[in-house]
Amino acid sequence: MNSPLLTVSGLAKRYRRGGKTIAAVDDVSFAIEPGETLALAGPSGSGKSTIARLVLRLIEPDAGRIQFEGDDFLALSGSALRARRARLQMVFQDPLAAFNPRATVARLLDDPLRIHGIASRAERPRRIAALLERVGLNADLAPRAIHEISGGQRQRIAIARAIATNPSLIVLDEAVSALDVSVRGDILNLLLDLQAKERIAYLFISHDLGVVRAIAHRVVILDAGRIAESGDARAVIGAPQSAIGKALVMATPKLHRTTAS
């Protein structure tokens, strides 16, 4: 069992806008090992979110292959795809927009347990309480409406929802970018903790190389839909080879200072 968890090869997605076609993602290939964190970094519009949505089958690619847990992920459809989604989850940037505004915390966590038949109806409240505890929240948050809790708590709920189905890979698109610096550190620690305990792999999308260096094992730097460079996160951020990599490092003030000293 030494094959990667996720293998993406030759992925491409074009959008047509005003008669012009733009390649949002152009011939992108990478792999993620079980329990590994791969970061996708790059300037705004470089195609990071598009890759996340392609990997999650929220949109369909124009070309390329996606292997997930040894299967051709693009060949799945209908109920087979919905069932496999249990293993591949996502955390969005804005936790308020990512939840039904009418939902309560309990319902948001109940949905994945119910849909994938993970626990019986009677057992679910206990499972929900356990999930809340695993992400460092109090179980009495369950009956609250989603807009009645703080941003940091909301992102913990998003993580709890993502881990409810025991996924092997979680895609996090700018999952900490909207949070206060202090809360951000807590969430990153929670992610590291979960990874250490359960060997979950992350595809971690961020334009903040400081955060990337803190959490990722390897990094892929994108520029205009193409891979500019990739490699060990500390090595690439410490000595970027590509122009865009250098620009990104320069644009991260704190990082720039620490690497310069």
Place this chain on the structure above:
Amino acid sequence: MSVVRRFLRTPEAIAGTIILAALFAMALSASLFFPGDPQAIAGPALLPPFQDWSLPLGTDRLGRDVLAELFHGARTSLAVGLAAAAAALVIGAIVGTLAGFAGGLVDEILMRTTDAFQTVPGFLLALAFVSVVGPSLSVVVMAIALGAWTGPARVARAEVLSIRERDYVAGARVIGMHPLEIAFREVLPNALPPVLALSSVIVAAAILTEAALSFLGLGDPNRVTWGGMIAEGRTVLRTAPFLSIIPGVTLVLTVLGVYLAGEGVVETTAVRRSLS
């Protein structure tokens, strides 16, 4: 509740609520005050109003009690108006949600069907439907709904189109939720407020359409209706104008009451939304 207080601050809402309350009271108490058959003969024919206090609004051409007919007519008008509007809103919301959420061919088929229904005036549609199927209360309800669901369908579709691009819909797909559950449990409830805002206009129009059908003799023959009363009175319009005027004024007041109360509700919820 402060919502109720805010609702009752507008004079239109108060007027509408009073009219509607009176109407509901009439409909609910009809068989209490007038337990017999309202279509039975109660006295001499064409008795003018305010002459005999056991028949306060007089009698019609056949000697039937006008006040009893008015009370029982309120029942028919409200029942048909509310049922037809509810049916139109449900059909419209389902069609609009499916069209907006599914997109592609399904959207195309459903919306062209909506266009087809919309190009035919609702009243003609109802008229044709009742003439073919035959007049009964449920047929009249269906006939009116048939011409009234297109507005809610369009509004629901427009709302669903904007909601389906939200992150939380993507989130529901990611956790493996079935598309139908996403459409009806995640998207539809959030698309409802602008659809429900149409309900007062639809109820008012449904009550008018029912009256018009009855006026043309296409109402349920076993029920007293205001439209039927006006039609009855028309034959003696010169000698006994009150027979047409009384149900006519009641009809106008009802439609006005529904409309005003509906406006009040829309205004209150709009204020609440802009506050939050």
